[in-house]
Amino acid sequence: MATTAMLVTGLLATPAGAEHRTGTGPFAGASIGAVARSVGDARFEPGPCPQTPEPVDALDTARCGTLTVPENRAEPGGRQITLGVAIVPAAAANPKPDPIVWLAGGPGDDAVGEAKMAIDGGLNRDRDVIFMSQRGTYSADPALTCRNIDEFNARAVGLVYGAPSTERLHVKATRACRDQLVGRGADLSAYNDTESAADYADLRVALGIDQWNVFGISYGTHLALIYMRQHPQGIRSVGIDGILPPSKAGSALTWSSARQGFDGLFKACAEDPACHRRYPNPSATFERLVRKLEAHPVTTTVKVPGRPKPVKVVLDGGALVNWLTSATHVAEGVPRSLDELAHGKPQRVAEQWAGGKLSPQAFGTSSHGLAYGIFCSEWVPYESRAEGIRGGRKAFPSFPRSVLAQAPQLTFLRPDCAVWNVPAAPPSIRDVTRSDIPTLALSGGFDAQTGADNGPYVARTLSRATVVTVPYEPHVVFATSRCAQEIAVSFFDRPTAPDTGCLAGLEPPRFEIGPRAPGSR
Incomplete structure (x- = not known):
C-alpha cells in the first residue's frame, strides 16, 4: 500500500504463488x-x-x-x-x-x-x-487490493523518500486506487x-x-481490542502480540515505537563486548546519518533477487528511518550495515530497503482499501499534524523537520486520506478497552513498529492481563521466538497463569562484526 503495512515482512520475503485447496484430511467435514x-x-x-x-x-x-x-x-x-x-x-x-x-x-x-x-x-x-x-x-x-500502489512503492525506492514530487506521485497512486475500487462498487x-x-x-x-479464544498479531491486536470491547460475548481469552492500542494509534505512536525498538537493539550491541568494541555508538552513527542523508541523499544500484537488471536506490533520511524500523528483524547485521553506510558503502542497506519493496509477495496481496479505511476514519481524524510532529521531535530531537513530517510506516498519510475521503469514525472508536477477559500482552524488546510500552499501557484497563516482553525480538514475537510460542500456547491452556519460564534462558543476538574500513581506527 502507499503507506507501509504495520507488519513489515519485506526483509524476510519469500516467493509467492496462488493456489486453491480443499480440506481432505481426517478432520475434514467434522x-x-x-x-x-x-x-x-x-x-x-x-x-x-x-x-x-x-x-x-x-x-x-x-x-x-x-x-x-x-x-x-x-x-x-x-x-x-x-x-x-x-x-x-x-x-x-x-x-x-x-x-x-x-x-x-x-x-x-x-x-x-x-x-x-x-x-x-x-x-x-x-x-x-x-x-x-x-x-x-x-x-x-x-x-x-490495488496493484498500482504496490508498483509505485517499488519504483519509489529510486526516488527521494520525502520529496514533494514523490508525495504528488504517491497521492496520485492512492487516488487511482480509490477510483478503481469505487468504480467496482x-x-x-x-x-x-x-x-x-x-x-x-x-x-x-x-x-x-x-466460546472461543482470540489471538491477534500487529494490527490484529488493534482489531482484537475493539472486538473484545464491542462484542465480548463468547470470548474466553485474548492474546495480543505486537500491540497497537486504538486509543493511541497514529504518527506519534509510531515515532515512540521506533525509538524503543532502536534503543533496545543499540543497547544490546553496547552490552556485547565485540559489538561495542567494533561499533562503539551505533545510535549516534544512525542519527548522524539521518541528518546527513536528508541533506545529501545517496544514490546507488543494487541487485535484487528476481530482477534481471540492477535497481536504482536513493537513500535519504526518511528512507533510512523506515529501513531501520523493519531491519530490527535482522538485528544481528544492523550495526555493521550502519557502519558500512557511514564509510561510503550503502549496498547492504539499499539491498534490504529495495528487496522488501520489490519482493513478489509485495504485489497484489495487501488490501489498501481496508488499510486506508482504518487509517483515514480512525487515526487521522483524531491526531493533528502538529501532534504527530511533536511526537517525532520528542523521540528524535536531532532529526530535521522534513524527516519528522513523515512518521515511520505512515508516509504521506494525511494527503492520502484527503483523497480517500471517508467519514471519521465515532470518537468512541478511540476508547480504551476495559475488560476482565484474561489477556496475554506480548511484545518484543527490539520491536520498532509497535513499542513494548504498549503492553503495560493496555494492561492498565485489562484487570486480568499478563504482560510479557520477550527480549531481543522484533515485531510479532510469535513469528520469531520459540519461547513466545510456548508462552502463547500455555496461555490458552491457563489464561491467568501462562508459563513464562523460558524467558530466563534467552540470550542476545550474536552481532556481525565486519572488517574495518581502510584508514579507520
Missing part, C-alpha cells in the same frame, strides 16, 4: 464448519479453501467455506460480501472445545495466508485454529474495525461455537 448456518444477515457456507498468495500446507486438512455478511450494516438490504474461512484441526486426538481465532496484521493482510505462522508455532496443539479473511483482504470478495466507508469486529462476532455464532 463439527465446526461442517454445515451451512445463518445468524441474522450473516451466513456460513462450507466450501473450498480460500486462495492464498503462496502454498500453505497447513490447509491440507482444513475445513473451509465462506461467511457472507452485509458490506455496510447501517444499510439493510444493501450489498453482501463474502469472507474466506479456513479451520485447521487440532493436532491432538481429543481437542479442547474452545478453538482459537486468528486476527491478521496489516491492516490489509489476509489471515488465511498466515496459517503457516500459526501452525508452525504450535497454536493448534490441542485446539482448532480458525482463520477468516478480514473484509477487503486477499481471499475476500471483493478484495480491495465498493462502499469504502464500510471497511473499518467496527464492521470487522461484527464479522467475527457473526462468525462465532454462525459456526455454532459457544
Whole structure:
C-alpha cells in the first residue's frame, strides 16, 4: 500500500504463488464448519479453501467455506460480501472445545495466508485454529487490493523518500486506487474495525461455537481490542502480540515505537563486548546519518533477487528511518550495515530497503482499501499534524523537520486520506478497552513498529492481563521466538497463569562484526 503495512515482512520475503485447496484430511467435514448456518444477515457456507498468495500446507486438512455478511450494516438490504474461512484441526486426538481465532496484521493482510505462522508455532496443539479473511483482504470478495500502489512503492525506492514530487506521485497512486475500487462498487466507508469486529462476532455464532479464544498479531491486536470491547460475548481469552492500542494509534505512536525498538537493539550491541568494541555508538552513527542523508541523499544500484537488471536506490533520511524500523528483524547485521553506510558503502542497506519493496509477495496481496479505511476514519481524524510532529521531535530531537513530517510506516498519510475521503469514525472508536477477559500482552524488546510500552499501557484497563516482553525480538514475537510460542500456547491452556519460564534462558543476538574500513581506527 502507499503507506507501509504495520507488519513489515519485506526483509524476510519469500516467493509467492496462488493456489486453491480443499480440506481432505481426517478432520475434514467434522463439527465446526461442517454445515451451512445463518445468524441474522450473516451466513456460513462450507466450501473450498480460500486462495492464498503462496502454498500453505497447513490447509491440507482444513475445513473451509465462506461467511457472507452485509458490506455496510447501517444499510439493510444493501450489498453482501463474502469472507474466506479456513479451520485447521487440532493436532491432538481429543481437542479442547474452545478453538482459537486468528486476527491478521496489516491492516490489509489476509489471515488465511498466515496459517503457516500459526501452525508452525504450535497454536493448534490441542485446539482448532480458525482463520477468516478480514473484509477487503486477499481471499475476500471483493478484495480491495490495488496493484498500482504496490508498483509505485517499488519504483519509489529510486526516488527521494520525502520529496514533494514523490508525495504528488504517491497521492496520485492512492487516488487511482480509490477510483478503481469505487468504480467496482465498493462502499469504502464500510471497511473499518467496527464492521470487522461484527464479522467475527457473526462468525462465532454462525459456526455454532459457544466460546472461543482470540489471538491477534500487529494490527490484529488493534482489531482484537475493539472486538473484545464491542462484542465480548463468547470470548474466553485474548492474546495480543505486537500491540497497537486504538486509543493511541497514529504518527506519534509510531515515532515512540521506533525509538524503543532502536534503543533496545543499540543497547544490546553496547552490552556485547565485540559489538561495542567494533561499533562503539551505533545510535549516534544512525542519527548522524539521518541528518546527513536528508541533506545529501545517496544514490546507488543494487541487485535484487528476481530482477534481471540492477535497481536504482536513493537513500535519504526518511528512507533510512523506515529501513531501520523493519531491519530490527535482522538485528544481528544492523550495526555493521550502519557502519558500512557511514564509510561510503550503502549496498547492504539499499539491498534490504529495495528487496522488501520489490519482493513478489509485495504485489497484489495487501488490501489498501481496508488499510486506508482504518487509517483515514480512525487515526487521522483524531491526531493533528502538529501532534504527530511533536511526537517525532520528542523521540528524535536531532532529526530535521522534513524527516519528522513523515512518521515511520505512515508516509504521506494525511494527503492520502484527503483523497480517500471517508467519514471519521465515532470518537468512541478511540476508547480504551476495559475488560476482565484474561489477556496475554506480548511484545518484543527490539520491536520498532509497535513499542513494548504498549503492553503495560493496555494492561492498565485489562484487570486480568499478563504482560510479557520477550527480549531481543522484533515485531510479532510469535513469528520469531520459540519461547513466545510456548508462552502463547500455555496461555490458552491457563489464561491467568501462562508459563513464562523460558524467558530466563534467552540470550542476545550474536552481532556481525565486519572488517574495518581502510584508514579507520
